Amino acid sequence: MPRTTGVRLRAETAPNERRTPLVPTDAASLIAEGLPVTVEESPQRAFPVEEYARVGCRVAPAHSWPDAGPGEVVLGLKEPAAPPDALTHRHVFFGHAYRGQHGGPALLRRFAAGGGTLLDLEYLTDDDGRRVTAFGEFAGYVGAALAVLHQRRRLTTPLTATTRPALDARLREHTGGARALVIGALGRSGRGARRALEVAGVPTTGWDQAETADLDRPALRAHDLLVNAVAPAAPGPPFLTPEDLPRPDRALTVVADVTCDVTSDRNRLPVNDRTTDWERPVRRLHSAPPLDVIAIDNLPSLLPRESSTTFSAGLLPHLRVLPDGSPVWDRSAEAFRRALATPDHPERGSDG
Numbered sequence: 001m002p003r004t005t006g007v008r009l010r011a012e013t014a015p016n017e018r019r020t021p022l023v024p025t026d027a028a029s030l031i032a033e034g035l036p037v038t039v040e041e042s043p044q045r046a047f048p049v050e051e052y053a054r055v056g057c058r059v060a061p062a063h064s065w066p067d068a069g070p071g072e073v074v075l076g077l078k079e080p081a082a083p084p085d086a087l088t089h090r091h092v093f094f095g096h097a098y099r100g101q102h103g104g105p106a107l108l109r110r111f112a113a114g115g116g117t118l119l120d121l122e123y124l125t126d127d128d129g130r131r132v133t134a135f136g137e138f139a140g141y142v143g144a145a146l147a148v149l150h151q152r153r154r155l156t157t158p159l160t161a162t163t164r165p166a167l168d169a170r171l172r173e174h175t176g177g178a179r180a181l182v183i184g185a186l187g188r189s190g191r192g193a194r195r196a197l198e199v200a201g202v203p204t205t206g207w208d209q210a211e212t213a214d215l216d217r218p219a220l221r222a223h224d225l226l227v228n229a230v231a232p233a234a235p236g237p238p239f240l241t242p243e244d245l246p247r248p249d250r251a252l253t254v255v256a257d258v259t260c261d262v263t264s265d266r267n268r269l270p271v272n273d274r275t276t277d278w279e280r281p282v283r284r285l286h287s288a289p290p291l292d293v294i295a296i297d298n299l300p301s302l303l304p305r306e307s308s309t310t311f312s313a314g315l316l317p318h319l320r321v322l323p324d325g326s327p328v329w330d331r332s333a334e335a336f337r338r339a340l341a342t343p344d345h346p347e348r349g350s351d352g
């Protein structure tokens with residue numbers, strides 16, 4: 001393993017990905033502690049590159065990371081665009097590759113071809129197995145907010161990035177008028193969803209694992225809004241089945257699928273098999289009675305500055321110790337090694 005000589009913040013290429021895992025003030029802390037930071041130019045990042053340059057980051061052209069020195073750790077959020085196909089560096093990003101997701105084996109083959117390492121952000125966990133940093137709370141908040149606005153016919157499209165105070169103000173324009181159910185209510189996304197529903201004045205039921213062990217389908221169908229915020233550790237019975245859709249007793253008209261695991265065998269909402277996007281956030285699943293789904297896989301990007309600031313604060317203490325290593329980095333490297341050993345049969349353990 002080469003000595004860590006710096007951090008290279010990549011430009012994201014996914015449409016509407018405005019977040020960053022490292023904000024300028026935290027980059028400044030790394031530099032002050034002797035770890036150089038290079039930032040690629042990116043017009044879509046919510047923090048202009050000038051903010052990074054001002055605190056002492058080197059600026060590099062977008063997509064120049066393949067030329068980074070072998071000791072530079074390449075930091076991003078989503079899979080780096082090819083070419084190059086072979087990945088040689090240590091990369092830190094969300095791979096979504098270890099749980100049978102589409103594209104997982106192909107990503108692992110890119111690492112196998114180049115001899116690089118993925119230090120997956122989702123697998124940076126503390127001694128108790130808890131993620132050290134995550135976007136979940138913002139995902140739940142935005143997912144529930146979009147569901148409420150759609151149910152109130154107040155959702156304007158295409159969606160554009162906003163701020164928490166602006167979104168709160170729109171949620172407060174009206175109150176009540178619906179009952180919501182949040183599944184996965186005790187998790188980060190579930191907490192965020194409940195907060196948005198509270199701001200919107202929507203009475204909310206919260207279910208977690210205890211309540212879904214023996215699913216009360218009539219109770220589920222009696223809610224107007226459903227926010228799916230679970231992180232299931234294993235495949236299990238669906239929350240909604242095709243038989244639920246035509247039922248005349250179904251009050252449920254809007255589902256926000258925050259989990260968005262639409263290509264995984266753990267998907268608890270298999271009545272929906274695809275994501276939606278900022279251009280067309282809502283997809284009609286059934287016409288009579290109507291049922292619409294919102295399944296956007298980059299929800300926190302709608303609050304890019306706030307979600308990035310929180311995420312970066314959680315990651316910073318770990319970036320600080322990159323040169324020396326730590327059990328947190330070791331655990332993520334070990335998850336990568338296990339997945340690499342069985343790329344077509346990914347592990348099915350919990351990712352928390």
Ligand SMILES: NC(=O)c1ccc[n+]([C@@H]2O[C@H](COP(=O)([O-])OP(=O)(O)OC[C@H]3O[C@@H](n4cnc5c(N)ncnc54)[C@H](O)[C@@H]3O)[C@@H](O)[C@H]2O)c1
Binds near residue numbers: 135184187188210236
């Ligand atoms: N759409 C997006 O933009 C976006 C962004 C971030 C995270 N996510 C996804 O949201 C999901 C939740 O993330 P999180 O950070 O809140 O996870 P978390 O681990 O904090 O919480 C998940 C919760 O789900 C519960 N749960 C698991 N299986 C359940 C079941 N069968 N029934 C009821 N509850 C169950 C857990 O007990 C836990 O309380 C993850 O799949 C994550 O990948 C989506």
